[in-house]
Amino acid sequence: MTIYEVAQRAGVSIATVSRALRNTGPVAAGTREKVLRAIQELSFTPSRLGVSLAQGRHAANGIVFPDLSGPYFAEVLLGYEEVASDLGRSVLILSTRGRAAVQDLVRDLAGRVDGMVIFGRTVEDAVVDEIARSRTPLVLLARDPVEWADAVSSENTASAEALTTHLLGHGYSTFALAGDDDRGDVTQRWTGVRRVLSGHGIRPPEPLPCELTVEGGYAAGRTLLGGGAGDGRRPRAVICADDQVALGVILAAEELGLDVPGDVAVTGWDDIMAARHARPALTTVRQPMRLLGARAARALDELIKGTRTVPNSEILPTQLIVRSSCGPHPLEEK
């Protein structure tokens, strides 16, 4: 089924069929009628490849993320897809989890889309540079903003400060940090935590690196809480890089016979669904995950359309969600 057969059946040229189809250029009412009928009868659908090749655009966006097993990326993806689809673009996904040849995959993706979103540190700087230089519109998500590309992320440092201040208000004075900081956004969180602790004369602890999964959190929890259980070296509060780590730490605490929050307070980040249903329910920082994806899609659209050419960096607000995992609320709030 090609445009030629439609043209033949309608008794016109392919140019006219195209014009009737796209409403570009004048077509007599009668002719349009004939063409549309032929299209109907042959149930013709223009080949996307032909269209794209001729138009020089894909009408598709890409997104690169590390994983989809946690709710965080899934939510962002959902917001992204929704907006992209509304803007008439298909969405191609690429997960980098445990993949060796990320570079090649990203390059391939770049050849299939009009622009793409890249999450955090999923892709090496060199490759990002290469993509950017090839004039593929690019939006970086949850990554330290750079001058030459768009960036969308959510506020981290200030909410980390709020969270830490809240914990100090509980009267806690020994802290531990759990979670890798090779992700830019996590680093920002730790920065906020450190600043507040230092400001209160508390020497900030070194973050304990761990994978941002329940299992990673569990391992970290065993390390942090298991060692000096009775000798006072156990932290009174564990601030975790995300909710999954926090859930893992809580599992570890339970196993060690510790009460959360009685013996140790635990906080997360993201406000994933399980945070609300866990017992104790997690104190955490809510990120506007879906909005993050949606904004990235819009930014990318502007870049692709050329509506905007100067790079833009957007930071979305977050919200401290206090639940029971940080302990009963003392009357005096800081």
Place this chain on the structure above:
Amino acid sequence: MTIYEVAQRAGVSIATVSRALRNTGPVAAGTREKVLRAIQELSFTPSRLGVSLAQGRHAANGIVFPDLSGPYFAEVLLGYEEVASDLGRSVLILSTRGRAAVQDLVRDLAGRVDGMVIFGRTVEDAVVDEIARSRTPLVLLARDPVEWADAVSSENTASAEALTTHLLGHGYSTFALAGDDDRGDVTQRWTGVRRVLSGHGIRPPEPLPCELTVEGGYAAGRTLLGGGAGDGRRPRAVICADDQVALGVILAAEELGLDVPGDVAVTGWDDIMAARHARPALTTVRQPMRLLGARAARALDELIKGTRTVPNSEILPTQLIVRSSCGPHPLEEK
């Protein structure tokens, strides 16, 4: 950057460049060398559109799912993407959640891929038929198998029977079912439950339709547990269509001052992450979600490659996961 410039720089024809690039047909060692150098110097990447148009294939797969906000679809998608990517295919996604023009979106998607996976009842039968007739390879996921298309789903009826039998073993005799049954897989679950209850002389209850979300479950929980709280008409066990509904029911129970599992037992389905961390931890049925996606990708690959032409239907085993939400385990089982 086109193949012509590479050819010119290497002093050969585009045919030779193509052959050197794809290793199709003979190329003298020296020539290959020259070509590869030119490619390197110009940092040339073949246009995906050109390749696809000439080869008549997209090297891409599609997947249509209703939502991504729960962990279920995200996990399946993850398994799907992983395998598809390993097979050298990109993945296009389409979420139908709250979208009006699903038909057009699906048609568009069909024009961009070599084959696609469609989840449950996301797409009208008429459109599925149309896609199938257009010879686009198709795999249906978690949907009642049909003769003319591939299907991958996980076992539902038998595990529902196992779950129900287990609950009967607890001594429970009044049941409620929560969850819409317009999804094929949920219907199968209810069938299993009904069969066992009938077999034990218990009249199976009508499922209470609700959205498969925490909110939906909460609403259902209020209805089921709130009404005849004291008059003995409250069910002793609520079997939920999935974990999210179960979590919602538990929230409702808590709010009504009921103890789970003391006053009412609750079970879910899927074994999502929150199921393990919820208190009480959910008794549920584990679906091999990632495997589901992976198998669908492989089935699709066979169809696309033409390795297999007869439709195939695969059913993956599930596993009953007993946790505390169904009550302390009586010594006598079954």
Place this chain on the structure above:
DNA sequence: CCGTTGAGTGTAAGCGCTTCCACTCGCCGG
């Protein structure tokens, strides 16, 4: 009455690749 205009249409040139086919040219066996 003729030149101008613009609506309506067709021709053909791409878009960037793959691949069939034809061609050249050493080399081998008869």
Place this chain on the structure above:
DNA sequence: CCGGCGAGTGGAAGCGCTTACACTCAACGG
């Protein structure tokens, strides 16, 4: 010494569309 063969290469025809450009022709104003 010659026909045949196969390795190596180039020419050119697609793949299915969009669109610049040329063309026809009726209507209109001067």
